[in-house]
Amino acid sequence: GQRTCSFGGQLMYGWIWRKLPGGNAAKAAQIIGILVVVIALLFLWVFPWITSHLPIDQVTV
Template identity: 50%
Template sequence: MYTWIWRHLPGGTALKTVQALVLVLAVCALLLFVVFPWVEPKLPFNDVTVDQ
């Protein structure tokens, strides 16, 4: 998969490296600001079943 992305990025090695870094940052931002806030209420981390 990574080689497919690398082969399809235009430019030389330096430009491909910058583009790959931008892609990684974009995916991280999408996960942090869109996906994780959407999933968080659906996760059972706050459903405590232990009584005092």
């Protein structure tokens, strides 16, 4: 069967939860921090790079 963690996630999320140090509050804070960093990276570098390589005209409706 699938392994679950105390946070309720399964598979990869459970693996991440088990690998993070600290108690539940510390793990939740770490996950929030990781999400903030990932979202910032996407908006600051990944999305602008993708937009510059897509053949999209500046058309509005």
